[in-house]
Amino acid sequence: MHILLVASAFNSLTQRVHAELRDHGHHVSVELALGADSLTDAARRHRPDLIIAPMLKTAVPREVWSTHTCLIVHPGPVGDRGPSSLDRAVQEGARHWGVTVLQADAEMDAGDVWAFAECPLPELAKSDLYRGEIADAALRAVLLAVERFASGTYAPTPQTTHRTRPYLRQDERRIDWANDSTDRVLRVLRAADSQPGVRDELLGGVWFLHGGHREDRLRGRPGELLATRAGAVCRATTDGAVWIPELRACRAPGEPVPVKLPATLALGDRLPPLPEDPVPAFADPSRSTWSDITYREEGQAGFLSFSFPGGAMSTERCRRLLDAYRAACGRPTSVLVLGGGRDFFSNGIHLGVIEASADPAAESWANITAMDDLVEAVLTTTDRLVVAALGGNAAAGGAMLALAADEVWCRSGVVLNPHYRLMGLHGSEYWTYTLPRRVGPAVAERLTGDALPLSATAAVELGLVDRTLPCAAAEFADETARLAGLLAASPAAPSRIAAKKALRERDEAKTPLAAYREAELALMRATFFDPRAPYHALRRAFVRKEPAAATPAHLARTVPADRRDAPDAVTGLAVQDSTPAAGSCYEEG
Structure with a gap:
């Protein structure tokens, strides 16, 4: 099939859907969602058999969903609606979650369900879960939905019950250092670790805190900075402490988006003298602390x-x-x-x-x-x-x-x-x-x-x-450790070392x-060292989250219908005509 991916960014999940659909022999094109007109024009130019939106922050225009089957990947269970589904699940301490693939309709997240896959939610950062358990569930659901669509006989299921919750704003993410427990602080930090961060005041400035890890030994007055480690700062809670690896300054009016940085580098001269608290070279399994x-x-x-x-x-x-x-x-x-x-x-x-x-x-x-x-x-x-x-x-x-x-x-x-x-x-x-x-x-x-x-x-x-x-x-x-043990114990290991x-x-x-x-x-x-080299502008646009004015040409290309079944010169799979947006492979923020 010819599948068009529409996405607000060519992020990790979109890339994985893109790659695995290719592995299954589908022709895949990509268009960035830059407005209703851009998506309408993309659907007209590509003429896809199916449209899939792995990560979309805007509504699909009526002109698209009324003329094409358009499947939305929603990181939440059936009936869960709203833009902060995974954020709320992590902040509220949910232990089980899922991904729903539903059909775009007039109301966001309200269309018929094509597939659903469950997944666990360990106590980890949102972005880690998104690239791990959530992505695994999303791929299972997407591939099932594509298979059902290709059959031509599957009838999607209407949603009978639902719960719509609003965007998770900073007032709900706020940390009360004088009263919040370590568990609550960690849930809030983990639910915002990559984006948007948790807005907070620290050392006379306003920052967004990114990431959070438990510390088992250091203690102090709630909200106080206690130590540094590998660029992170340790901050006391009411019943413990947490490590915060990164900070991003609050954006001033008219200024570019500040860069997310290691906490000690971001604080710079504001940081008071603090002890560096290293951990031993060998991991201590009895400790509950953080080291990169x-x-x-x-x-x-x-x-x-x-x-x-x-x-x-x-x-x-x-x-x-x-x-x-x-x-x-x-x-x-x-x-x-x-x-x-x-x-x-x-x-x-x-x-x-x-x-x-x-x-x-x-x-x-x-x-x-x-x-x-x-x-x-x-x-x-x-x-x-x-x-x-x-x-x-x-x-x-x-x-x-x-x-x-x-x-x-x-x-x-x-x-x-x-x-x-x-x-x-x-x-x-x-x-x-x-x-x-x-x-x-x-x-x-x-x-x-x-x-x-x-x-x-x-x-x-x-x-x-x-x-x-x-x-x-x-x-x-654990699986890596098992295989490494087998490799080390292999009788062939000494000869392999000599051969290398x-x-x-x-x-x-x-x-x-x-x-x-x-x-x-x-x-x-x-x-x-060439100030005119494209690298400098590309780097700046990427780290400062400058919005794209149009879908880059290498993403917007289409393949003629008579070539859509041709083998790929590299993988032997379907012809591929699109590549990531500039810089998107380097880091996700």
């Missing part, structure tokens, strides 16, 4: 886990992760697993920190060289097997970081964006060495040039990924890693 980098061992397998907000790796984060990686390589293990968490693996350099710096060009350069240092350390590890375990999405330099490992394992719901072009960059992280050696020069050129999101399934078929783990997000860490060392020596003799790095960085440096 942890290490643990199980037998001969070491696990270096990291989780950075939005998958963004600033210069400082890259350097800390490199230090932790080197320490892990000093341990007597035969397998080292890099990653293994459930959310983003990495999206590469931190565009927000770069944008907010006094010299974005210099910070861009520092960030990319720090990323290269980390990737080089992985590539030159020859005394053990290194596994990149992706429980969540990866893009740009983060995807290339994974390719530096000996094996790449992905949870089945992962979406990969192994390209840089949409941010106006050539890219580094030794991708000109690692990507062609996995997929060949022709496919490497296609992936980086066309800039298509890939499902984990498609990535395995291309040779980009070695293994998919068909498990729930909550099960990924020999191969690295042969490759180095043929073309030194330094040559790849030098060639890549020469192009990156030229872009960074």
Whole structure:
């Protein structure tokens, strides 16, 4: 079928629906919802068999839903209506939720139901759940709805009962530090962690707080800042404390949208002298605290886990992760697993920190060289097997970081964006060495040039990924540990380690890693220090959430009817004509 996706943004769920529909052989086009006229015109130009809206903040115009079957993906159970469904579920502590696929009608969220899928809601941040349990349920429901539509015989079910709740505004999200418990504070922070944040006053300024994690030991006067850790601040509650990783300044009239930043960087000179409260290098399972980098061992397998907000790796984060990686390589293990968490693996350099710096060009350069240092350390590890375990999405330099490992394992719901072009960059992280050696020069050129999101399934078929783990997000860490233990115990492990060392020596003799790095960085440096390079405007538009004036040409293209069943040159599946909006693969805010 020819399916048109309409979305307010080409976000993680839209990308996953896009990629998995392609895997099922459908032709998929994309249009950004920029107003009623744009959607009406898109439906007329594309003439799709079916329209699906994975993430839509505006109503579908009558001219569209009255002439096309248009399915809306709503992150809530049947009968739940309103724009803040998932936010309210997280803030109210719901433990079970679901996703409904319903037909667009005159009233929002009121149309007939085509499919519904249930899911659990662990006590986690909204954005993590959205990319995990909610996305898994959404794909089950979308694929079922598409199958039912294709049958031509299914009659959707009318909604008999409903509950409509309004947008969750800041007055309902407000934290009363003098009276709220830690549990309540965490629910509020988790329900707004990526967007919109929780509006609050701190150190004489007005900020939006992003993210929240429990602290088990530090205590103080409610609302007081107690310590810092890895860029986050710890703030006391009535019965404990929470770590807040990121802040965003309140927007002043006439000013651009402020950038979301690590909390200590955002506070700057306002921050009083506070103790840095690090956690031990080895994870302590008895503690209930937060750290963005942890290490643990199980037998001969070491696990270096990291989780950075939005998958963004600033210069400082890259350097800390490199230090932790080197320490892990000093341990007597035969397998080292890099990653293994459930959310983003990495999206590469931190565009927000770069944008907010006094010299974005210099910070861009520092960030990319720090990323290269980390990737080089992985590539030159020859005394053990290194596994990149992706429980969540990866893009740009983060995807290339994974390719530096000996094996790449992905949870089945992962979406990969192994390209840089949409941010106006050539890219580094030794991708000109690692990507062609996995997929060949022709496919490497296609992936980086066309800039298509890939499902984990498609990535395995291309040779980009070695293994998919068909498990729930909550099960990924345990399943990764089980497989890593088997790999470490394998009789073939010593010979594989010896073989990789020999191969690295042969490759180095043929073309030194330094040559790849030098060639890549020469192009990156030229872009960074050219104020007229598109990268600077693309970066600014992305991190400051500047609205698009029109659907980008690479998204709006259509494929003639006589080519819609042609095989894709890369995946062998249906012809694909659209790619992500500029910068959308890097970070979600």
